[in-house]
Amino acid sequence: xxxxWHWDFEDERRARNAPALIPMDVPPPGPPExxxxxxxxxxxxxxxxxLVVLLAVLAAELSATNHGRAATPPVVRGAGHVALTRxxxxxxxxxxxxxxxxxxxxxxxxxxxxxxREVALxxxxxxxxxxxxxxxxLERLHVHATFFVIGKMLRYFSASTVREIxxxxxxxxxxxxxxxxxxxSARDQREQLxxxxxxxxxxxxxxxxxxxxxxxxxxxxxxxxxxALHLLMVLWSVDTNDYRQPGVPVIVERALAGARPGAIILxxxxxxxRSETIAALPAIVGGLRARGYHLVTVPxxxxxxxxxxxxxxxxxxxxx
Numbered sequence: 001x002x003x004x005w006h007w008d009f010e011d012e013r014r015a016r017n018a019p020a021l022i023p024m025d026v027p028p029p030g031p032p033e034x035x036x037x038x039x040x041x042x043x044x045x046x047x048x049x050x051l052v053v054l055l056a057v058l059a060a061e062l063s064a065t066n067h068g069r070a071a072t073p074p075v076v077r078g079a080g081h082v083a084l085t086r087x088x089x090x091x092x093x094x095x096x097x098x099x100x101x102x103x104x105x106x107x108x109x110x111x112x113x114x115x116x117r118e119v120a121l122x123x124x125x126x127x128x129x130x131x132x133x134x135x136x137x138l139e140r141l142h143v144h145a146t147f148f149v150i151g152k153m154l155r156y157f158s159a160s161t162v163r164e165i166x167x168x169x170x171x172x173x174x175x176x177x178x179x180x181x182x183x184x185s186a187r188d189q190r191e192q193l194x195x196x197x198x199x200x201x202x203x204x205x206x207x208x209x210x211x212x213x214x215x216x217x218x219x220x221x222x223x224x225x226x227x228a229l230h231l232l233m234v235l236w237s238v239d240t241n242d243y244r245q246p247g248v249p250v251i252v253e254r255a256l257a258g259a260r261p262g263a264i265i266l267x268x269x270x271x272x273x274r275s276e277t278i279a280a281l282p283a284i285v286g287g288l289r290a291r292g293y294h295l296v297t298v299p300x301x302x303x304x305x306x307x308x309x310x311x312x313x314x315x316x317x318x319x320x
Contacts, residue, residue, distance in 0.1 A: 082162060082204040092206075098303035099209045099232055105309045107223055108233035109298075112262030113305035119263045119293045120301045121145040121284075122236065124174055124212060125243075127157035127164075128270025130278060135163055137281045146234070146298045148174035148212040151196030153270065158203055165205045170297040172210035173197060173231060178271075180217035190225050197229070210234045210298055234298055235314070236266035242277045243268045251280040256287045262305060264298065 102109060112118065123134065126147055138145055147164050149171055154161060164171060175181065175192040176199075184192065197208055211231040213222065218233070226233055238258030242251045255265050265284075267277055288295060296304070 082202070095297075095299035095303050096206075096209065098306065099299055100230075102302050102306050103209075103230065103232045106307070106311060107226060108235060108311075108313055109264070109302070109307050110235045110311065110314075111237040111264050111307060112301040113307055114261045116261055116305040117292050117294055118261065118296045118301050118304055119259055119265065119288055120296055120298045121265050121267065122148065122172075122212070122234070122298065123267050123269040124148045124214075125150060125153075125178065125271030126269040127153050127160035128274070129157070130274035131157060131160035131269045132163070133278045134269040134274065134281070135160065135167065137278060138169075139167060141282065141285050143285055143295045144168055144170075144297050144300070145295075146170040146172060146210065147269065148172040148210070148234075149196065149200065150174050150178050150270075151176035151199040152178075154199045154203065157270075161200070161205070162203055165203065168297075170210065170299050171200055171205050171208055172212055172234060172298070173200075173208040174212050175214055178214045180215050181213055181222050182217045182219040186221045186225065189221055190229075193225060193229055193231065234264065236264045238263050238265040240265065240267050240277075240280075242274070242280070243271060245273065245276050248276050248279045248283075251276060252283045252287065255280070255284045256291075259288055259291065259293060261293075262301065262307065264301070 112120070121143065123145060126134075126149055144167070147161070147169055149161055161171065173193055173196045176195040177192065179188075179192060181189050181192065193211065200206075200208055209230065209232060211226060211233050212235070213233065216235070223233075237260075238255060240251050240254045251267075255267075258265065268274060269277070285295060
């Protein structure tokens with residue numbers, strides 16, 4: 001798999017490979033009488049198939065009624081799957097309040113406070129083909145993380161984001177199509193932010209309150225829009241540059257070398273091949289825990305040890 005793929009890869013592949021469409025009700029070439037008989041047979045067959053389906057549904061309804069319960073429709077996982085609806089826990093309410101509190105005195109964070117021993121792992125550019133493996137590692141190690149999700153990728157890999165929601169991970173806004181926001185108009189920037197929010201809510205997730213700019217690109221327009229949408233911009237204090245695929249030992253060394261109380265570590269679960277990131281995760285988690293750090297989501301970090309006021313917003317950043 002290449003290091004990066006085009007975000008429209010599915011649309012392009014469909015356009016290249018799609019066969020010419022032939023109307024189903026057009027008779028094949030042949031004598032008129034033969035074509036008419038074939039049409040009649042097809043219509044009778046279709047009617048028979050519909051009758052079979054109706055009889056099967058009726059039998060299922062009668063069976064469910066006879067057993068004293070309503071028929072339960074099957075749960076379809078994948079693009080149409082949504083997170084199970086549940087009431088927010090007390091801790092989730094506290095985390096949301098913590099984000100609002102931080103947003104009241106700063107529009108961005110690069111890290112949490114320095115009084116505790118907590119570190120936040122964050123993943124950008126998902127969901128994607130490698131996201132399920134990232135989640136399997138995190139679940140096995142009992143780690144909650146923060147995922148900054150691209151709205152468009154939910155068209156293909158929404159089941160992974162639903163899994164993140166149900167695991168208790170935090171979901172942030174990483175725009176709809178991953179553009180450099182500073183190059184866009186105010187209207188286009190707002191659409192990039194708002195469309196991703198709508199997609200996450202349609203999956204059953206809470207409205208995102210965290211935002212990370214693709215490529216670290218933002219400007220004054222971005223900051224005004226974030227304020228209007230009540231989004232806190234989450235930058236990072238440690239960049240593993242794992243998207244460049246520098247090798248598993250390098251990714252691990254960068255993550256551990258930058259670890260300190262309140263650190264926010266940047267990694268990627270999509271946007272290209274992520275086998276190295278997946279392989280590095282157990283060593284990163286083990287190394288951080290060996291140093292006495294607890295791994296938490298960004299909202300949990302801000303609740304337990306918020307950053308001080310007066311941090312200077314960087315003019316620009318490099319990132320992916």
